[in-house]
Amino acid sequence: EIVLTQSPGTLSLSPGERATLPCRASQSVSSSYLAWYQQKPGQAPRLLIYGASRRATGIPDRFSGSGSGTDFTLTISRLEPEDFAVYYCQQYGSSPLTFGGGTKVEIK
Amino acid sequence: QVQLVQSGAEVKKPGASVKVSCKASGYTFTGYYMHWVRQAPGQGLEWMGWINPKSGGTNYAQKFQGRVTMTRDTSISTAYMELSRLRFDDTAVYYCARLDGEYGMDVWGQGTTVIVSS
DSSP states (O other): OOOEEOOOSEEEEOTTSOEEEEEEEEEEEOGGGEEEEEEOTTSOOEEEEETTTEEOTTOOTTEEEEEEEEEEEEEESSOOGGGOSEEEEEEOSSSSOEEOOOEEEEEO | OOEEEEOOOEEEOTTOOEEEEEEEESSOGGGSEEEEEEEOTTOOOEEEEEEOTTTOOEEEOGGGTTTEEEEEEGGGTEEEEEEOSOOGGGOEEEEEEEEOGGGOEEEEOOOEEEEEOO
């Protein structure tokens, strides 16, 4: 099983700042199968990034993904008020599919 | 539009079973695997398994083997997840989600809250 580690668990930032969220895998993940999701309280997760770096339909270009192998990053270039939420990375290339523990981006 | 609509909240006693439905619309139901993911209160996302709606084939996370059964009814474009021998720690929101090959889980149901309480 591929374990995904997201640290820190919480990021305290101000609107307009840049957010950098890391995701480290216990073994290599095919870049085609690494995704990022955003989740707000009481809502289902929303796909942001798939294939490590490809934005899903309708996702603003302030969201970007990068990385390969075991180290991946989600970057939000300038935080908007609606971006304060929890972010999960996921690998879906090998079974069992696994999620990271999540990083909460909170308002400082 | 493409959407997944899940059944309503359930309250069950320990040892009982629960069956959650997920109705797909706006796309070809048999063209995409359906996954189930759960989230305990205040916790992260946990993958439970998938069903291939075309063949009925399934793949379950080892943790749920023997307790979970995923089925589908193609005539009504609906997937089901049944969890048996419920325990208190099965209290969670259960989501269905469509996996579009290398494109990730791009469509999610609204979630079904299952509470296990005596």
